């Protein structure tokens with residue numbers, strides 16, 4: 181499973197990228213707002229920093245305006261993925277922008293039918309929002325499983341990008357179900373390394389080592 185980082189914070193992306201943990205980056209209007217940065221400037225910096233796809237989201241609601249915004253965002257760098265919402269206008273924009281050779285991430289997906297129609301419109305990535313489904317007491321992972329089945333049934337090339345990931349369990353469940361990509365905030369990616377038995381075991385090893393009186397260096 182590829183790891184995308186869901187943030188527009190350059191320092192956090194750089195730290196994870198140095199460890200080889202970043203296959204791509206996703207941003208959205210809320211994350212740009214949180215960063216306090218200009219969308220064009222910060223997106224360019226991210227694209228310069230990493231090799232993989234960097235999702236930048238349109239904010240227009242009409243298809244023609246989305247297409248114009250998407251074309252402008254796509255000019256930032258070769259690794260831009262234009263992100264459009266899963267509306268009828270967004271699907272029209274997806275069809276045009278992907279037809280022009282751009283990567284397109286169709287976002288705010290909450291149903292298998294939405295994922296099916298996005299694949300038909302030529303989406304490079306579909307972004308089902310797991311956490312926001314969990315928020316309303318619907319198991320977001322069921323949606324990942326359904327989309328996996330549908331895409332495999334018909335050999336759709338659209339990649340499943342599990343989004344709105346809030347926990348380490350979301351990451352492992354998405355991987356078990358065969359999501360192609362998971363995009364997660366940096367803190368969730370860092371937590372993947374944690375286990376209380378690792379901490380306990382290390383403390384015991386270090387305590388015993390101290391008793392030997394030895395040094396390696």
Ligand code: G3P
Nearest residue numbers: 186311312343344345363
């Ligand atoms: O990738 C989409 C993500 O940013 C949304 O996450 O936690 O706001 O639902 P969340």
